[in-house]
Amino acid sequence: MEDVLRQLVAYLRGMWLYRWWGLIGAWLVGAIAAGAIYMLPDRYESSARIYVDTQSVLKPLMSGLAVQPNVDQQITILSRTLISRPNIEKLIRMADLDLTVKTNKDREELIATLNKTLQIRGTGRDNLFTLSYEDTEPERAKRVVQSLVSIFVESGLGDKRKDTDSARRFIEEQIKTYEQRLDEAENRLKDFKIKNMHLMLGGKDYVSQVGEVAGQLAAARLALREAENSRNALQRQLVGEEPVLLPENQLERKVSIPEIDGRIDVMQRNLDGLLQRYTEVHPDVVGTRRIIAQLQEQKKAEVEARRSESGGYGDVNANPVYQQMKLALADAEANVASLNARVAEYEARQAQLQASAKLLPQVEAELAQLNRDYEINKKNYETLVGRRESANMSVEMESSSGMAEFRLIDPPSVPLKPSAPNRILLMPLGGAGALLFGLALTFVLSQMRPTFLDGRELREVAGLPLLGTVHATPDPVRRRRRQRLNLAFLGGVSGYVGAFGVLTVALAMLKIT
Incomplete structure (x- = not known):
């Protein structure tokens, strides 16, 4: 640590020897810096604040029914991607910045400048954005910010409409594609079912069809056996046994004359209705009974007339009961034939299903895939x-509520006072920089022309033994001269600091006025 301090003191003592060169350099550089700071062109900043309201009453009401994108995220992305080359080129045209552009190089430089100077700052969760721009002309700064506000609003609405239209077109194209696919699939399914209709009766599977046909076959065979037994019984009565003949009075009752029997049935029902309302001696009741008796006598006479025409019922073939049994036998024969045909049909279906058993798994797999x-x-x-x-x-x-509502809180205005450069801050910084330049100059000169201030430094540098040192005799004249020079140096430094202080105060007063 002691060696470091000793080396530092040596550097300072060497720099002190060239202090006047450093002071002159600081004054020169300071004067140049002050002039440059004062000559910097004024820059005017115009800004605008926009609030984006993404809340809507319809959103909670339409939840689950309509697509609701994350509007907050879209607005955030829009604010971050707004300063792009296409938007900057559009802004140049809107703000008439291309009037001063002569060549493509000038245009590229203008785009690069706008890309650096345009600023969009947001608070994040509040959706409050500040758009600002600095320019040497206040009117031009306002035009640029106004154009940027317009682009910001139009981009928010236009991009959303563009995305919605693109999504709707895509969905419509997909719907048409799937409609065509459905038609093709339905046609393939229809053709397949027509081709394999015998294996898909009623849309049932093979096991269900086999079980159903087996059940129908068993029921048909049972019905056939019953019909055959009934037929055989009738045959035994007609062929193997003597037919039974009924007495004359029963034969008379068995003979049916539809016209007279129908009228008798109608009059009998009328009589029942009259007896519910009137007594036996009522004229309507008596009249109805008389008509029924007349109809019965008419039927009896008709039966006698038929008996006399057929020679009586002594012949078996002329017996109506025998005739009815023959008709019943004919019906039984027809029923047996019908049931035989049904049994044969069910047996054929069963055989066909058994023959198609090998093709059925493939058909079912194809049907399942379809x-x-x-x-x-x-x-x-x-x-x-x-x-x-x-x-x-x-x-x-x-279209009713809008994606978001853009509210211009603070519209852009023409700035009256420059926002940059901050000369009050730059002036002392320039003075400090010039002073550092003077110190650096003294250090460089001390290193270029080093001086040994004591015997130890000389011995360390030369590497030779030092026999002794000679000190100068104190002289009052030289001492006073040295003091005057030191006071003059301090005055020069104080004057330098004071000059920059006065310049800073003057700039502050000019800014206030």
């Missing part, structure tokens, strides 16, 4: 249709 493809396409189609309706509802909601 149904799976059709269901997937149908599900996607229905989903896209629902998305399209949701998108249409979102468009209607945005």
Whole structure:
């Protein structure tokens, strides 16, 4: 530590020897810096504040029905990507900045300058954005900020409409594609079912068809056996046994004359209705009974007339009961034939199903695949249709309430006072920089022309033994001269600091006025 302090003191003592050179250098550089700071062109800043209101009453009401994008995130991304080359070129045209552009190089420099000087600052969660720009002309600064505000609002609305239109076009194209796929799938499924209709009766699987046909076959065979037993019984009565003949009075009752029997039935029902309302001696009741008796006598006479024409019922073939049994036997024969045909049909179906058992797994696999493809396409189609309706509802909601409301809190105005450069701050900084330049100059000169101030430094540098040192005899004249020089140096430094202080105060007063 002692060696470091000793070396530092040596540097300071060497620099002290060239202090006047450093003071002159500081004054020169300070004067140049002060002039340059004073001559810096004034820059005027114009700014505007915009509030983006992303809240809407319709959003909670339409939750789940319409697509609701993250508007806050979109606005944040928009603010970060607003300063892009296309937007800057559009801003140049809107603010008439291209009037002074002569060449492509000038245009590129202007774009680079705007890209650096345009600023968009946001508070984040409050959606409050500040747009600012600095220029040497106040009017031009205002025009640029006004154009930037317009681009900011138009980008927020235009990009959203563009995204919505693109999404709707994409959904419409997909819906048309899936409609075509559904038509193709339905046609393939229809052709497949027509081709394999014998294996898919009623849309049932093979096991269900086999079980159903087996059940129908068993029921048909049972019905056939019953019909055959009934037929055989009738045959035994007609062929193997004597037919039973009924007495004359029973034969008379068995003979049916439809016209007279129908009238008797109608009059009998009328009589029952009259007896519910009137007594036996009522004229209507008596008249109805008389008509019924007349109809019965008429029927009896008709039966006698038929008996006399057929020679009586002594012949078996002329017996109506025998005739009815023959008719019943004919019906039984027809029923047996019909059931035989039904049994044969069911047996043929069963044989066909058994023969198709080898093809059935392949058919079922193809049918399952066709149904799976059709269901997937149908599900996607229905989903896209629902998305399209949701998108249409979102468009209607945005047209009613808007994606966001842009409110211009502070419009851009023409700045009256320059915002830069800050000469009050730059002036003392320039003076300090010039003073550091003077110190650096003294250090460089001390190193270029080093001086040994004591015997130790000489011995360390030369590496030779030092026999002794000779000190100068104190002289009052030289001492007074040295003091005057030191006072003059201190005066020069104080004057330098005071000059920069006066300049700073003067600039502050000019700014206030």
